[in-house]
Amino acid sequence: MKNARIMDKAQWVSLLEASGLDEQDMQRWHIEFEQAMPEMHQDFLESLGIPKKQITKIREWSKKGVD
Numbered sequence: 001m002k003n004a005r006i007m008d009k010a011q012w013v014s015l016l017e018a019s020g021l022d023e024q025d026m027q028r029w030h031i032e033f034e035q036a037m038p039e040m041h042q043d044f045l046e047s048l049g050i051p052k053k054q055i056t057k058i059r060e061w062s063k064k065g066v067d
Helices: 009-018 023-036 038-047 052-064
Strands: none
Touching: 009 023, 023 038, 023 052, 038 052
């Protein structure tokens, strides 16, 4: 992974928006990710450089399925 290229949050959001996802679609994406692979969701969010408090919030509403 030493030579791995990593995308930041802004790049991911831009890519998802370019793919046609709106804010509600991205929330559903997080919900599905959290339900299917919670540990990988955590790792993914950390890889984007998102602060821990924000990760906690994202994972909390993702677990509840709140849009």
